[in-house]
Amino acid sequence: GENVEQHPSTLSVQEGDSAVIKCTYSDSASNYFPWYKQELGKGPQLIIDIRSNVGEKKDQRIAVTLNKTAKHFSLHITETQPEDSAVYFCAASTGDYKLSFGAGTTVTVRA
């Protein structure tokens, strides 16, 4: 089955700086890559996703890049704010709707 690795496990950034989280996947058939943000005591919230026919996607301060050849994808958050502090999960799917999740990254934005 699909194996998704996520790094780093924790990330501390100064407010206003950028944060980058990287994931690799094992199944070359994977074609859908969502990112979720989970705040304490809440369910995961879909914040951005990318499909295998696209190399990059942006939505305001967040962007995701995909390198199919290397089988890795990354989340970029620019101009970080305290409300960006949360656990972020990457995931991959082969199109059967089942998601395989990375281990998660705890992001702390220091004011």
Place this chain on the structure above:
Amino acid sequence: SAVISQKPSRDICQRGTSLTIQCQVDSQVTMMFWYRQQPGQSLTLIATANQGSEATYESGFVIDKFPISRPNLTFSTLTVSNMSPEDSSIYLCSASTGTNEQFFGPGTRLTVL
């Protein structure tokens, strides 16, 4: 998108008992899923809830322990049976409208004593 609610939001149960968790979606969805998230860990798929038929379970999860129902396109239940402290987790319901996007409920926080 879909808005998903779960009941109960949390519960504390005695070992050997069972708990049924309800998941309600505000619109008809194609797929519904149940995940488990152990404390401080990632999400693991338990099963796909199939409307009108038996759920499809992932490796390591069995129907006798986690019976699932999905009587219609907006509602599903997960029962955690014969609970032990190892079942203490967050149980999450998710739904997809058929475009790969998957939305999650707020979770049910279960503690088994």
